[in-house]
Amino acid sequence: xxxxxxxxxxxxxxxxxxxxxxxxxxxxxxxxxxxxxxxxxxxxxxxxxxxxxxxxxxxxxxxxxxxxxxxxxxxxxxxxxxxxxxxxxxxxxxxxxxxxxxxxxxxxxxxxxxxxxxxxxxxxxxxxxxxxxxxxxxxxxxxxxxxxxxxxxxxxxxxxxxxxxxxxxxxxxxxxxxxxxxxxxxxxxxxxxxxxxxxxxxxxxxxxxxxxxxxxxxxxxxxxxxxxxxxxxxxxxxxxxxxxxxxxxxxxxxxxxxxxxxxxxxxxxxxxxxxxxxxxxxxxxxxxxxxxxxxxxxxxxxxxxxxxxxxxxxxxxxxxxxxxxxxxxxxxxxxxxxxxxxxxxxxxxxxxxxxxxxxxxxxxxxxxxxxxxxxxxxxxxxxxxxxxxxxxxxxxxxxxxxxxxxxxxxxxxxxxxxxxxxxxxxxxxxxxxxxxxxxxxxxxxxxxxxxxxxxxxxxxxxxxxxxxxxxxxxxxxxxxxxxxxxxxxxxxxxxxxxxx
Numbered sequence: 001x002x003x004x005x006x007x008x009x010x011x012x013x014x015x016x017x018x019x020x021x022x023x024x025x026x027x028x029x030x031x032x033x034x035x036x037x038x039x040x041x042x043x044x045x046x047x048x049x050x051x052x053x054x055x056x057x058x059x060x061x062x063x064x065x066x067x068x069x070x071x072x073x074x075x076x077x078x079x080x081x082x083x084x085x086x087x088x089x090x091x092x093x094x095x096x097x098x099x100x101x102x103x104x105x106x107x108x109x110x111x112x113x114x115x116x117x118x119x120x121x122x123x124x125x126x127x128x129x130x131x132x133x134x135x136x137x138x139x140x141x142x143x144x145x146x147x148x149x150x151x152x153x154x155x156x157x158x159x160x161x162x163x164x165x166x167x168x169x170x171x172x173x174x175x176x177x178x179x180x181x182x183x184x185x186x187x188x189x190x191x192x193x194x195x196x197x198x199x200x201x202x203x204x205x206x207x208x209x210x211x212x213x214x215x216x217x218x219x220x221x222x223x224x225x226x227x228x229x230x231x232x233x234x235x236x237x238x239x240x241x242x243x244x245x246x247x248x249x250x251x252x253x254x255x256x257x258x259x260x261x262x263x264x265x266x267x268x269x270x271x272x273x274x275x276x277x278x279x280x281x282x283x284x285x286x287x288x289x290x291x292x293x294x295x296x297x298x299x300x301x302x303x304x305x306x307x308x309x310x311x312x313x314x315x316x317x318x319x320x321x322x323x324x325x326x327x328x329x330x331x332x333x334x335x336x337x338x339x340x341x342x343x344x345x346x347x348x349x350x351x352x353x354x355x356x357x358x359x360x361x362x363x364x365x366x367x368x369x370x371x372x373x374x375x376x377x378x379x380x381x382x383x384x385x386x387x388x389x390x391x392x393x394x395x396x397x398x399x400x401x402x403x404x405x406x407x408x409x410x411x412x413x414x415x416x417x418x419x420x421x422x423x424x425x426x427x428x429x430x431x432x433x434x435x436x437x438x439x440x441x442x443x444x445x446x447x448x449x450x451x452x453x454x455x456x457x458x459x460x461x462x463x464x465x466x467x468x469x470x471x472x473x474x475x476x477x478x479x480x481x482x483x484x485x486x487x488x489x490x491x492x493x494x495x496x497x498x499x500x
Contacts, residue, residue: 047205047229052118052347053338053383061205064228066237069197072226073241076168076195079223084165084193088146092139095190098218099135102179105214106132109207111339113178116204118346118384119301120338131179134482135187137466142191145484146491156500163491165193166268167244172235172258174249175201175349176304182211184272184470184481185247186225189490194245195224199238201250202231203349243267245490252404252430252475259478270479270489272306272471274404275432278425279309280415280447282438283317286459287325290437293460295329297435299388302348303408306476307433307455310405313424316414323390323412327373330388335378347384348407354384357407360399361389364411369393369400374408396427404430418447426452431473433463454480 045063050056064072083091102109110124119127152159169189173181178200186196200208212227228234232254239246239261245268248258252273262269279294297309314322338346348354354377361375374389389409394401400411415421425434434451436458438444444458454472455463464470469480479489 045230047202047231049116049204049206050350051115051383052349052351053115053381053385055383058115059206061209061229063230064234069228069234069237070241072197072228073168073170073238073243075223075226076197077223077242079221080165080167080193080195083195083221083224086193088142088191088193091191091193092142094218094220094224095187096139098215098220099132099139101214101218102135102211103132105210109179109210109214112207112210113204114338114346116207117175117178117349118338119176120340120343120346122341123301127177128179131183134180134466135183138183138187138191138487141467141484142188142487145487146192151495158498158500160496160498162494162496163192163488164494165189166490166492167194168242169194169196169245169247169490170238170241170243171196171198171247172238172250173198173200175203176301176306178204178207179211181249184486185249188481188486189245189247190225192487192490194490197226197228197238197241197243199228199230199235202229205229245269246271247490248272255475255477268489270481271477272481273432273475273477274406274430275306275308275453275472275476276310276401276404276428276430277307277433277435277453278311278313278428278451279435280421280425280437280451281312281314281318281322282421282436282440282443282447283315284439284443285315285318285437286439287318287321290459291322291325292329294435294437295326298410299330299333299345299408302345302386304349304353304406309410309435311401311424311428312410312412313415313421314412315421316416319412319414323372323392326390326410330373330390333388335381335385335387345388345408347381348386349384351384353407354386357386357405357409360403360405361391361409364391364394364398364400367395367398369395369398369411401427418443422447422450426450429475432476433457433472 046060047063048060049058051058106128110128114121114124146163149161151161171185173185186198189196215225246258246262247270249272255271255273333344335345336343369391370393372390374387378385378387391411394411394413431453434453434456436444436447448456448458452473457463467483469483469485471477471480
């Protein structure tokens with residue numbers, strides 16, 4: 001989660017210049033007396049926020065210390081029994097106030113997220129509105145989703161299943177859907193009676209800090225929800241604490257480490273991880289209907305979406321037409337300042353993302369791939385931009401096939417038979433989502449059932465409906481978020497056997 005820069009930082013106290021080489025987000029400055037006797041205690045680690053569209057400084061947030069993290073978890077531990085005992089109805093009253101605070105600050109939160117991660121402002125605003133609706137749904141339907149169930153009953157006895165909170169939850173969230181990840185990772189846990197210590201990616205410290213202040217303004221009971229700040233080291237320290245559950249959104253590599261840690265601690269983990277989602281275009285697909293959808297599903301948010309189409313598998317009879325028409329759409333997409341309402345695609349979140357894409361594309365070209373469009377940084381833009389790119393001549397030893405490509409690059413490969421298409425779709429360690437494009441409803445049903453992924457859609461029917469669960473197979477995650485399934489994953493399931 002780091003990108004390399006060289007920075008000149010002026011000490012806030014001494015006015016001295018310190019040359020720093022390393023990451024763009026974490027560095028240390030002297031904040032007080034710089035004499036040798038005091039320097040050790042006065043060195044404060046800082047997260048600095050950089051606008052990826054302009055490389056300009058946006059602000060900074062202090063990194064949470066080990067004591068900060070320990071205090072936050074202890075406060076959550078102290079608060080949890082009373083938060084649970086309060087009951088669902090009263091918790092919902094508190095959390096409706098929080099939702100109202102988010103609504104009142106939606107414009108500011110949208111703008112901060114656009115500046116920090118480069119997502120176009122129109123997309124940030126749309127995501128904010130959807131996330132608010134999802135939070136409201138969680139509050140409105142919690143009683144229904146968490147109600148007890150009778151599993152056995154006779155004349156004298158009852159077996160009843162009840163849903164209880166797990167306790168203290170460590171929530172570690174990615175940067176690419178700032179408010180969406182908060183609603184996914186935090187809202188249902190709080191509603192169910194858990195307390196939460198939350199940490200966002202170090203790429204969006206200002207968004208995290210502003211949301212933290214908004215949450216404080218909702219006057220939740222002390223310790224119910226708190227935030228800590230920093231990179232993976234802070235996340236590791238957080239999950240080392242006395243917690244009862246980990247909720248994580250991020251890379252599969254980090255997810256594996258956290259899974260191992262959760263196993264050692266004997267606690268539950270809920271993870272939404274990476275993906276290399278296939279899209280299959282069958283011979284009878286309606287290209288007029290689906291190609292704009294396919295393009296948006298690959299290049300939206302500059303391709304930085306876990307569930308995006310990342311490998312397009314096209315029947316040979318449609319291959320050339322798909323290529324030319326997708327390239328034409330790419331030529332019409334405007335790249336630029338994400339705060340401009342007419343911009344379709346902003347920069348990637350960081351220079352390191354562009355560098356990684358360049359490595360993957362270079363590998364593909366060296367192994368025989370052809371660049372149909374894009375394949376480079378755009379002229380005239382000096383941030384972390386990369387053009388919408390289409391690659392053909394794909395072989396299965398290329399990084400663009402074997403790895404997750406987290407940026408605006410789409411490899412396209414052909415097939416002849418149904419069996420070949422399904423085999424290629426499932427040729428991945430990931431299993432977050434899948435996409436099928438055909439006018440044959442029976443074929444769509446068969447293909448969606450045979451793709452090994454947690455969320456599969458046919459044509460333009462969206463699986464991201466608010467009550468529906470979200471999560472993946474294989475290295476794409478464990479458990480499900482959203483809907484009643486998300487509520488159940490943040491709860492212990494208890495059976496109570498009693499007499500009537």
